Amino acid sequence: MDKTAEQPSGRIAIRGSNRVAVPGATKLRGPDPSATIRLSIFARRNPHPSPQVLEKAKALDTQAVATRTYLSNDEFNEVYGASADDLAAIEKFAEIAGLRVIDASIPKRRVLVEGTIASIEKAFGVQLGEFEHPELGRFRGREGQVYVPDDMYSVIAAVEGMDTRPVGRPRRACTHFGANRPAVDAATALTNEWPGTFFPRQIAALYDFPVECTGQGQNIAVFAFNGQDSIDPNTDPRGGYSEAALERYFTKALGGQMPSITPVVVQGPGNAPGPDSPQSSRRGDSTGEVMLDLCVVGALVPDAKIFVYFTEFSSQGWTEAISQAITDENQISVISISYGNPESDPSGRWTDASVKVVNDALQAARSKGITVCVASGDDGSRDDASSGAQADFPASSPWVLAVGGTTLKATAGPMPRIASEVVWNDYDRVPAAGAGGGGISGIFGLPPYQEGIGVPVSVNPPHNIGRGVPDVAAVADPYTGVVVMHVSGQHLEPIGGTSASAPLWASLIVRINQALGTRVGFLNPTLYASCASGVLNDITVGNNGAYAAGVGWDACTGLGTPSGNKLLHALKTAPAPT
Template sequence: MKNTQYQKWSLNFALTATVIILAFMTSGVVSRTTPSFATSKSASINHVIPGHVIPALNNAAPDSQTDPNNVLHLSIGLTLRDRDGLATLLERQNDPKSPYYQKYMTPQQFTARFSPTQSSVDMVTNYLRSKALTVNSVAPNRLFIDATGTVKQVEDTFAVIISNYTYNNRPVYAPRNEPSVPAVIAPLIQTIGGLSNLPIYPHHHVNKNVKPLIGPGGGFTPSELRTAYGVNQLISAGYSGSGQTVAIFELDGYKSSDVDTYLSNYNLGAGKYSNVLVDGATNTPGSGAIEVVLDMEVVSALAPNATQKIYIGPNSTMGVNDTYNKIVNDNLAKVTSISWGQCEQSSGNSELAALNNIFMQGAAQGQAFFAATGDSGAYDCTNGNSILAVDSPSGDPNIVGTGGTHLTTGSGGTYSNESAWGNSSDGSGGGGGVSTYFKRPSYQTGTNLTNANRMVPDISADADPASGYSIYCTASASNCSGWLSVGGTSASAPLWAGLATNINQYLIAQGKPVLGNAHIPLYNLYNNTQAYPPFHDVTTGNNLYYQAGPNYDLATGLGSPNAWNIAQDLAAGTGGTPTPIPTSTSTPSPTPPTTITPTRTPTPIPPTGTPSPGPGQLLTNGGFEQGNVGWTEYSKSGFEIVDGTYPYSGRLSAFLCGYNNCLDSISQTVTLPNDDSKIVLSYWLAIFTSERNNGRCYDNFAVTIRTSNGTIIRTVSSKCNRDARNWTQFSFDLTNTLANYRGQQVQLTFSATTNQYLPTSFFVDNVVLGNPTSA
């Protein structure tokens, strides 16, 4: 299959012409040459890049200087373009009244609009190489540059001192001061990841003392979990994750035989999982293997027919960044489960900002991330003493933080009650509290949601190892020996990911908006009276500091799920169908698209049925709602022509060009009627351009009618970049043109080309060729 067409007409953010021009200048579109760092007049002036000194080590004295010959693996995160514009887009994507409601971006559309420019990448890589660092790779979305060098080289490059510390009784290294770089590139760099190596932990707890009252080794079975959390109704109605993909973020390997044994024991069908290995990682079970099988098995318990993509990266800053970024850039899964984390103060603010860039892209693409909030209750940070803190990435505003409860069930797994998980005897409990870095997002409103900063968790589910989940694991490196009862918020995250996958499948079948990045639909359910109670309000217990109570609380969030009720409430909600983009005969002022490159990951548009021409219509699938069925596509750069970027109506349209040096076309061959009935061609066309000289044609669009052997009968219409305007309908009477071709086959073709500079995007929808009086 060809790649999905990942080019982006700009979303109209009511920018002034001045702002648009300035955006082009700062993005490197106007100036295509990359300045040489070595010749820059500001090369000798250094600017600090804050946020790298680790707050959790503020009161710690360094043990020693880090060996200057040690090799560091750096993940250098670059700053986004137009973060405010991206924030505006995210708001509009979640506003049912906006024309951009649920109009999610593709990775390449995001790259074209918001990612750092290639010139920015070149400036940073030139600097790194000038300091003898090795540049290993640049991410497809240009958000990260991976580089390596010795401690001495890194210290010289960034004017930083790296020392050894003791953190939680283990040796680590971290910078003693904030790094700095020449002023010319300082604004381009968000973070220099890899200057520290504080560990990222999985959030699971094994209960070795539980009696096997439910599962073979204790813990809730799939049947009990489904019954307690209202998933049975979804599955019995046929919504068990079919056609959906769940990404599972991991920093360790696993034994596939463990997962297969679990699936077989609980009659969940054959495994539907495959691995995506990042940064040289291998699927070798280590001490975190139990975490991996816990995630995979819990997702399987709730969504047995979903496809699982297991993303495995190294347990390092570079591995974490690249693995999250891979999930976002692949864009294969609309739901991701995350059970690994690090307290915010151990991460450092610059790394939090870099991860936020990734998750903002995921949100703009309609991806939901469910992340464990941690298992130390409200005290997520410890280094000799407990510190009130929240976990990263669950504290990120684009992540759904999943907290922990203790679930009690009745006969057959029926829901009885829940309390917040907090065990003072061992210091364990569901993570929750207030972020020290992120402000409270606009969606987090309602009763008890008043703190100025981001509050977690958002929602919760069973996590107490004293109730636990039935899991099978035999990885010796994880001290596994068969059937176990495992708890932790590492279990609540995949549970929510699994049921969210089923809910998405249900909503799609009802023709309703899916969860998207999930926050706003969940908080809308909380803030508005629903026909069916969507959450179990957990009102007892605490997470070692915060007390559970009525409505939202910092121990359990909105509560635990009733999946069937959530699905029904969302399907019956007033969010409704996305508002069509209004047509206009006046020229709009969209922010133009910018240059893109094709993706290597194909995402074909699946057919939704077998179309047939309607009355008076000679074309098959003229509205493109069945993908490319009936049409022949060609793209010089291998893009899918039919996609959901900007339809006039429905969910799909034909998208031609939007990238440099384009040659795209889409055509269909039809047989003309033998009689002398009227033949009319009509279609809707939208054109958005980056070209600034509207008086000249650089990028062209043509509509032609050809014979079966390719000879042009008539060029029906020609347009170019200077004709840019929003959706406009065109209609042409072809009766006389085709009079001599009655009973013969002819080919209708839409084609477009662009030059090597500023691209133009052409959209076509609702094409009709035939006799309108027969309709």
């Protein structure tokens, strides 16, 4: 990539904005200076919140789950939103720089602007280029820092949208059972052509989900990523779902009803299903991931309102989607995210500033009682890294429920039970499907709720102790995974990965919310304090590479897999965390 722009006089670099070159990327051409792009300028949080409201927000972590009082929208804006003065200052800066203000949002802490490449390069002291990479495809990129005027340094937290290198990938794993695929009409909720795999409701029964709860009155968000702001629109990765295929799955394969599914387009093309072939998946088609998530959630909470938040595989796509899901009018109570990216990788996909904006939004979600369930990854402790071990972000955020993976086997007969459950790791299988992600964060320190549970030091030098991932787990091995519908609507297929585990847990939380008549919200402190022993199914056998399972919490399966009714009872009666 090109050399970084020199620091302009009277400007200061935004903290954490540095981007490194992508190794192996080839510059295609210089950017068209007249081309127009949109940027998301994120402000700091309100620097002067009301002390009373701030105290109310802090008190959430000291309240019992069943009796929490969450913030109103006005209170949320007071503590976690931007100040009107800061947004006005950003708007004025943008207008002076020749940028057009599209939208300004206090709860999102964001000003959306539009301008030419030439204006943006001048406004932020950057040089943009257009690049191609064998794995990442085509993207607009920059290298170095983003600069702002001295008087804006404390106001602007991040600027997203200049660099569109893809951030994140689906955490879905496929089997290699071959081409034997049953016709939809021949499949029912009680039969299966792949021995050892399950329909979603069979998994829910094994994990003892509360049967009387179907998601009535609950709203759940399912994140769906697809085409980033690519230089060549014809190469955009696809991603989406087929309503017809889903309807055939729910009504014919499962004998149930079609749930309410509403697309929410944050960025990108929205619902744009691809063919979900091996070739298209390698090019970035996330259709199989979207179908998996919706098949699981729709089967387990059919009476919930499901909102699919479509966004782009970019840092701007991440920041915009999370900010919108926790602040819009859809009143989301649970978010399921089956995507992630190593905290640190040679391609420099996450910047420190991007991570902070996303993590701030995840923290803010707790004040509205939103539970965020995130897949921990499908590559064991290495998490796509070329060497060493990695935790996956946003699963490594201390504000989410990170979900790892297991291999699950059930007894035979009309009333099956769990026969065995171990850490998912089939790297000794040929061909391998993957292993549950887990490890120690290199970004986030040890959260208070994980103190004293035996989080080990990282295997990476200097062997620090940080946020341990995951918190919990569920079946993820595709060879013992969940049977879902292909986007074509012509055949079923067994799928796994922690992409299956995360929506399983998200669906359980939806059922628990319904049963309790309230939102459990950020439940990690209560989970570790009151549910660490005897409530979940402790997984003690296996490893994910660098870390081994054992009694209690471990960096493979966290505290364990669901025992739904036990968890419901524990949360109903759990005292306030101390």
